[in-house]
Amino acid sequence: MGGLKRAMRSKTGKAWLTKLLAGAGGLLAASISLGYTLYERRQADVVPQVEVATPVDAGRWKVSFAGSALAKEMPNGAKISPGKKAIVVSMMLENLSAQSSNLYGSLIKPTNLPDTPKPQYYLSRDRAILWDLQPRMPEAVTAVWEVPANVALPDVLRLRVEGEFFKPRDNLYNAPGWFPLGTVAEIALPLDGETSETKP
Amino acid sequence: MIPAVLGAAALLAALQATTPPYATLTGPISTVGRQSDTVSSDTFSVKINRVLKAKSIAYKQFGRAVDLQSSGVWVAVSAELQAFQKTVPVRAATLIGSSGRMYRQSRRAGDAPNVLSTKTVQPGLPTTGLLVFELPEDELRNMKLVLSEQYDPQLKDEISVSLETIETAPQARLEIRKDGV
Numbered sequence: 001m002g003g004l005k006r007a008m009r010s011k012t013g014k015a016w017l018t019k020l021l022a023g024a025g026g027l028l029a030a031s032i033s034l035g036y037t038l039y040e041r042r043q044a045d046v047v048p049q050v051e052v053a054t055p056v057d058a059g060r061w062k063v064s065f066a067g068s069a070l071a072k073e074m075p076n077g078a079k080i081s082p083g084k085k086a087i088v089v090s091m092m093l094e095n096l097s098a099q100s101s102n103l104y105g106s107l108i109k110p111t112n113l114p115d116t117p118k119p120q121y122y123l124s125r126d127r128a129i130l131w132d133l134q135p136r137m138p139e140a141v142t143a144v145w146e147v148p149a150n151v152a153l154p155d156v157l158r159l160r161v162e163g164e165f166f167k168p169r170d171n172l173y174n175a176p177g178w179f180p181l182g183t184v185a186e187i188a189l190p191l192d193g194e195t196s197e198t199k200p
Numbered sequence: 201m202i203p204a205v206l207g208a209a210a211l212l213a214a215l216q217a218t219t220p221p222y223a224t225l226t227g228p229i230s231t232v233g234r235q236s237d238t239v240s241s242d243t244f245s246v247k248i249n250r251v252l253k254a255k256s257i258a259y260k261q262f263g264r265a266v267d268l269q270s271s272g273v274w275v276a277v278s279a280e281l282q283a284f285q286k287t288v289p290v291r292a293a294t295l296i297g298s299s300g301r302m303y304r305q306s307r308r309a310g311d312a313p314n315v316l317s318t319k320t321v322q323p324g325l326p327t328t329g330l331l332v333f334e335l336p337e338d339e340l341r342n343m344k345l346v347l348s349e350q351y352d353p354q355l356k357d358e359i360s361v362s363l364e365t366i367e368t369a370p371q372a373r374l375e376i377r378k379d380g381v
Binding site: 135 | 303
């Protein structure tokens with residue numbers, strides 16, 4: 001009888017110790033996670049602010065902004081969709097990767113416009129829709145967002161440049177690829193008046 | 201016991217290190233050749249006729265004159281394609297420049313007449329046409345032309361042809377007509 005009691009006591013002691021360890025482990029994990037989140041938040045706060053005409057290296061793309069405006073027509077001469085207005089951002093864009101690519105859709109994102117889709121890009125040289133950008137051949141391009149006409153526009157358009165980095169071997173297929181890096185730069189462009197985008 | 205375990209571990213590590221990646225296992229079936237030859241894969245073949253370079257290209261689209269400038273050079277490759285067993289649409293063409301960068305055929309010139317990417321190659325009907333590329337001038341040495349049905353082919357034929365370097369300076373303007381260049 002006494003032996004059984006002792007065994008029971010040691011068993012409860014063990015269970016108690018396990019619970020204690022599990023609790024401590026959980027607390028440790030939570031605090032590491034919290035610390036990491038705080039660290040990331042602090043890192044995210046120090047996104048460099050760039051000026052107009054400053055080249056930004058976003059890994060796959062190099063971009064330098066020229067300015068933004070409200071357009072009367074699309075850069076290729078087409079009409080703006082009824083009930084919409086068009087915000088145009090002109091920039092120099094260069095493909096830094098080793099392959100022709102048209103995957104610049106998520107490179108820039110306005111932060112102070114309500115839910116904008118991916119912009120449509122136009123090649124200034126041809127006044128036509130931009131397709132592939134060839135490596136080492138920077139081009140003057142314009143990105144266009146069409147927003148509903150009743151949206152109140154800010155005086156200053158804030159843009160975020162999203163970076164990408166190259167992995168020679170990815171974790172899934174062991175194949176080369178580009179992966180998101182997060183915001184690499186931010187820029188504020190004054191959005192003044194109606195300007196028709198008629199550049200040569 | 202310990203030598204056996206170590207031996208097995210070494211063997212497994214060697215096997216793992218030499219396993220070809222998925223991309224290689226499911227990659228293209230390559231055929232390599234030179235510009236002077238007709239290069240044939242199992243499904244289609246290519247014969248390069250001419251390689252021209254120009255500062256600008258011009259053509260007519262719906263009766264409207266189109267003139268395309270470039271910060272680099274336009275390269276127009278005139279080629280003859282043949283399909284063997286079944287219809288082969290050769291949609292993907294890439295020029296690998298001297299730096300190793302890959303320049304896909306230009307979509308800017310995609311509406312030009314006689315462009316091969318808009319044609320479909322039927323068996324028994326040799327099809328000639330143009331492939332138009334835009335690339336920086338210093339990429340023009342030791343170029344390689346890579347053709348396949350689609351970009352990044354998987355377990356499908358891909359023909360790569362090494363092109364001879366053109367020593368002459370690019371012409372100022374290249375007119376693309378319905379019957380070629």
